[in-house]
Amino acid sequence: MKLFKITLILVALIFVLTPIAHAKKVTLKFYYPVGVSGPLVKVINGMVAKFEKQNPDIDIEPIYAGNYNQTMQKVQTAVMGGNPPDVAVVEISELYSLLAMDAIIPLDKYINKEGGKEFLNNFFKAFLGNAYGTDGKIYGFPFQRSTPVFYWNKDMFKRAADKLKAKGLDPNRAPITWDELVEYSKALTIRKGDKVKQYGLIIPGGWNDWIFEAFARQNGSQLMLADGKTVTFDTPENLEALKLWVDLMRKYKTCPVLRPWNITPDDFIGEVTAMMYYSTGGMAKIRKTAKFNFGVAFMPKKKQFGTPVGGGDFHIFKKIPKSHQDAAWKFIKFMTNPEMAGYWSRESGYIAVNKKSYQQPEMIAFLKKYPQMTVARDQLKYAYPKMMAVNYQKIRNAMTTNLDAALEGTKTPEQALKDAQREMEEALKQ
Amino acid sequence: MKERKYEILLKSLTLHIVSFIMILPFVWLVSTxxxxxxxxxxxHLTLLPKKFMWSNFPAIMKAAPFDIYLLNTVIVCAGILAIQLILVIPAAYAFARLNFPGKGFxxxxxxxxxxxxxxxxxIPNYLIAKALGLLNTRIGLILPFVASGFGTFQLRQTFKQIPASLEDAARIDGAGHFRFIWYVLIPLSKPTIITFSLISIATHWNDYFWPxxxxxxDRVRTxxxxxxxxxxxxxxxxxxxxxAATLYVCLPIIVLFLILQRTFIKSFLTSGIKG
Known part of the structure; x- marks a missing residue:
C-alpha cells in the first residue's frame, strides 16, 4: 500500500514538473577570459548562479576561454565555424577585429530602451570610449576594466627619508612629475658594489606597450588616432618618453630591463623594488600578500596626467536567435549593475564600471579599509581610450618587439620608433 | 685495476652532476x-619552505574540477595512442615493405x-568536428591526431632496417602480412614503438590549444x-x-616514465641481440 502511495506521488510529481521542464528556456554560451589571480572562475560562476536565480527562464553556460589572446582566438574560431557564443568578454582593443568579422551587434537599441544617455551616464565615461565603432554605434559594454597606476612602498620611502630629503624630495608622497620620478628612483636604488640590491622602480615588460601608451598620453601624444588607421607611434613626444625609459634602465640603472610582467608584483611584494607601474588588476593580490604599507598614486605627469584604460568588454554576437540576444543584454545589465559591478571590483581588483557602485555601503566600507582602490577611480578623469585597430595582435607585436629592442640596447630609440611605425602601418594594410 | 676505479669514479661523478642539474627545476617546482x-x-634563496602549505592542493581542487580533467586527459591520451598504433603500424609497413602505385607521392x-x-x-578541423557533431566530446579531442605522419615516418625507418631474410623466412613458414607484422616486425621494433608512444602521450598530455x-x-575538458x-x-x-597545479598535472606522466623506465631500457638492450 505504501509503495503504491509513493508511486502515485511520484507520478503526480512528474506531471507537475514536466511543464516546467518544458517551458522554453534560453541557454546562453558565455566566453570569458581570466586576467587576474584568485579564484575568479568561482566568482564568475557565483554571479551567474545569482542571475539564473533571478531569471529562471535563462540559463548561462560560463565558459573559461583562457587568457585574452586565447579567448579572442576561441571567439574567432567559433564565429568562423558558424557556432558563435551568445555573449563574450573580449580584450577592448579587439573591437575593430570583431567588427571586421561582422561578428557582433550594436547595443544602441537596448541602451535606448533603458533610457539612452541617462542610462549610460551611470557608467564611467572613460570606460565607454573603447565601446564605439567607427560608425558611432556602441558595440561593447564595459565589464572587467583596469588602468595602469603607480604603486609605491611607503615603508621603503620612510627608510630612505634622509636621502630623499637631501635631494629636496618629500618621503611622504609619490613622485608627481617625470623629473621627480628619475630623482626618486635614484634615491631609492640601493647598490652593493656594482650589484643592485634594491631597485628604485620597475617598468615591467610584456605589456609595456600599454604602459608606454600612458607615457605618450602624459606627454600629450598617443600611439594611434581614434580612427584606428593613423599610426602616430613615431612622434617627438613619444621619443622623449622612450628615451626616459632607456635612461632609467641603461644609464641610471635604477630600473631593471624588461622585468617580466608576471613577476613584477612579486618583486614589489618581496621589496625588490620601491615603486612600480602596474595594472589595478594586481591590487587584490598585493593587498593580500604585502607585509608593508603601500600607496597607490597617479602615474607621474610630463605635460599632463594621462592613462589609457584596459581590460575587457562584453559583446553580443550575430547569427544567434533574437531571444538569445535579448537574454544576453539582460545578463550584461545584471553583471554591470551597481551591486554586481561593486562585488566584482572587490573580488578582482578591477575598477567598478558603474558609478553607483561607489555609493553602495559595502563599497564605502571596503574603500575605507583600502583607500588605494579609490586612486584608480579618481585617475579616470585623465583616462583616454586604449588604442584600437584591426589586426591588433600583430600591431601589438610590432610595438612590443621594438620597445624591447630599444630597452635591450639593440636599437636606438629613434630607430625603434621608426621601425614600429613602419611595421604597424604594414600590419594595418593587410 | 686502479685506472678502472678512477674511471668509474669520474663517470659516476659526471652522471651525478648532470642528474642533479636535470632534477633541480623539478625540486624547485615541488618546493614552490x-x-x-x-x-x-x-x-635569499630557500629551498625548504618555512611553513609547509599543504593547503595549496585543496585550493587548486577548489578552483577547477581537476579530478574530472585528469580522467579526461587519461582517456584522450590513451585513445589517441591506441588508434595511432592501430593505424600507424600497418601504414609504416606498407611504406617500408610493399610496392604500390603512388607510394612516393x-x-x-x-x-x-x-x-x-x-x-x-x-579552422578546417573545427569545421569538420562541428559537422560531425563532435564539439564538446572526447572523440573530438582524439580524432584529429590519430593519423600520425610522424609515427608513420619513424616506424617506416625502423621497419626498413629489418633484414629481408627475416621476411623471407616468415613467408616460407606461411605468414601473411599481419602475421609477419605481429610476430616479427613489432617485437623487433619495440624500442621505436615505445619511444613513439611516450612522445605521443607527452605531446597530447600537454596539448592546450585544441582542447x-x-x-x-568541464565534463570533457582536460x-x-x-x-x-x-x-x-x-x-x-x-x-x-x-x-601545485603543475605538480598535479605532470605527476602521472612522471610516474608512468618511472614505471616504464626499466622496460624502456631493457627493450633497447635486448633488441640489439635479437636483431
Missing part, C-alpha cells in the same frame, strides 16, 4: 608548490603532415585548461598555486 605566496620571491603527403602546425589547420577551442564544458586558469596576465600569477 609547498610555499606560501610571500616566500616565493625573497632576497603518398609518402610525401605524410611527411608534409609532420610539418603542418596545428594552428594552421585549426580550449573545441570544449566548453588538465592543461585547468592549469591555464592559474596563469594571469593582468595581476601576475599565483605562483604557489600554479606550481
Amino acid at each position: 608548490a609547498l610555499k606560501s605566496p610571500e616566500e616565493v620571491f625573497t632576497q 603518398t609518402f610525401i603527403l605524410f611527411v608534409i603532415q609532420i610539418m603542418l602546425p596545428l594552428e594552421a589547420i585549426i 580550449l577551442i573545441i570544449t566548453e564544458v 588538465l592543461t585548461i585547468g592549469l591555464g586558469m592559474f596563469l594571469q596576465q593582468e595581476s601576475g600569477s599565483d605562483w604557489t598555486l600554479l606550481m
Whole structure:
C-alpha cells in the first residue's frame, strides 16, 4: 500500500514538473577570459548562479576561454565555424577585429530602451570610449576594466627619508612629475658594489606597450588616432618618453630591463623594488600578500596626467536567435549593475564600471579599509581610450618587439620608433 | 685495476652532476608548490619552505574540477595512442615493405603532415568536428591526431632496417602480412614503438590549444585548461598555486616514465641481440 502511495506521488510529481521542464528556456554560451589571480572562475560562476536565480527562464553556460589572446582566438574560431557564443568578454582593443568579422551587434537599441544617455551616464565615461565603432554605434559594454597606476612602498620611502630629503624630495608622497620620478628612483636604488640590491622602480615588460601608451598620453601624444588607421607611434613626444625609459634602465640603472610582467608584483611584494607601474588588476593580490604599507598614486605627469584604460568588454554576437540576444543584454545589465559591478571590483581588483557602485555601503566600507582602490577611480578623469585597430595582435607585436629592442640596447630609440611605425602601418594594410 | 676505479669514479661523478642539474627545476617546482605566496620571491634563496602549505592542493581542487580533467586527459591520451598504433603500424609497413602505385607521392603527403602546425589547420578541423557533431566530446579531442605522419615516418625507418631474410623466412613458414607484422616486425621494433608512444602521450598530455577551442564544458575538458586558469596576465600569477597545479598535472606522466623506465631500457638492450 505504501509503495503504491509513493508511486502515485511520484507520478503526480512528474506531471507537475514536466511543464516546467518544458517551458522554453534560453541557454546562453558565455566566453570569458581570466586576467587576474584568485579564484575568479568561482566568482564568475557565483554571479551567474545569482542571475539564473533571478531569471529562471535563462540559463548561462560560463565558459573559461583562457587568457585574452586565447579567448579572442576561441571567439574567432567559433564565429568562423558558424557556432558563435551568445555573449563574450573580449580584450577592448579587439573591437575593430570583431567588427571586421561582422561578428557582433550594436547595443544602441537596448541602451535606448533603458533610457539612452541617462542610462549610460551611470557608467564611467572613460570606460565607454573603447565601446564605439567607427560608425558611432556602441558595440561593447564595459565589464572587467583596469588602468595602469603607480604603486609605491611607503615603508621603503620612510627608510630612505634622509636621502630623499637631501635631494629636496618629500618621503611622504609619490613622485608627481617625470623629473621627480628619475630623482626618486635614484634615491631609492640601493647598490652593493656594482650589484643592485634594491631597485628604485620597475617598468615591467610584456605589456609595456600599454604602459608606454600612458607615457605618450602624459606627454600629450598617443600611439594611434581614434580612427584606428593613423599610426602616430613615431612622434617627438613619444621619443622623449622612450628615451626616459632607456635612461632609467641603461644609464641610471635604477630600473631593471624588461622585468617580466608576471613577476613584477612579486618583486614589489618581496621589496625588490620601491615603486612600480602596474595594472589595478594586481591590487587584490598585493593587498593580500604585502607585509608593508603601500600607496597607490597617479602615474607621474610630463605635460599632463594621462592613462589609457584596459581590460575587457562584453559583446553580443550575430547569427544567434533574437531571444538569445535579448537574454544576453539582460545578463550584461545584471553583471554591470551597481551591486554586481561593486562585488566584482572587490573580488578582482578591477575598477567598478558603474558609478553607483561607489555609493553602495559595502563599497564605502571596503574603500575605507583600502583607500588605494579609490586612486584608480579618481585617475579616470585623465583616462583616454586604449588604442584600437584591426589586426591588433600583430600591431601589438610590432610595438612590443621594438620597445624591447630599444630597452635591450639593440636599437636606438629613434630607430625603434621608426621601425614600429613602419611595421604597424604594414600590419594595418593587410 | 686502479685506472678502472678512477674511471668509474669520474663517470659516476659526471652522471651525478648532470642528474642533479636535470632534477633541480623539478625540486624547485615541488618546493614552490609547498610555499606560501610571500616566500616565493625573497632576497635569499630557500629551498625548504618555512611553513609547509599543504593547503595549496585543496585550493587548486577548489578552483577547477581537476579530478574530472585528469580522467579526461587519461582517456584522450590513451585513445589517441591506441588508434595511432592501430593505424600507424600497418601504414609504416606498407611504406617500408610493399610496392604500390603512388607510394612516393603518398609518402610525401605524410611527411608534409609532420610539418603542418596545428594552428594552421585549426579552422578546417573545427569545421569538420562541428559537422560531425563532435564539439564538446572526447572523440573530438582524439580524432584529429590519430593519423600520425610522424609515427608513420619513424616506424617506416625502423621497419626498413629489418633484414629481408627475416621476411623471407616468415613467408616460407606461411605468414601473411599481419602475421609477419605481429610476430616479427613489432617485437623487433619495440624500442621505436615505445619511444613513439611516450612522445605521443607527452605531446597530447600537454596539448592546450585544441582542447580550449573545441570544449566548453568541464565534463570533457582536460588538465592543461585547468592549469591555464592559474596563469594571469593582468595581476601576475599565483605562483604557489600554479606550481601545485603543475605538480598535479605532470605527476602521472612522471610516474608512468618511472614505471616504464626499466622496460624502456631493457627493450633497447635486448633488441640489439635479437636483431
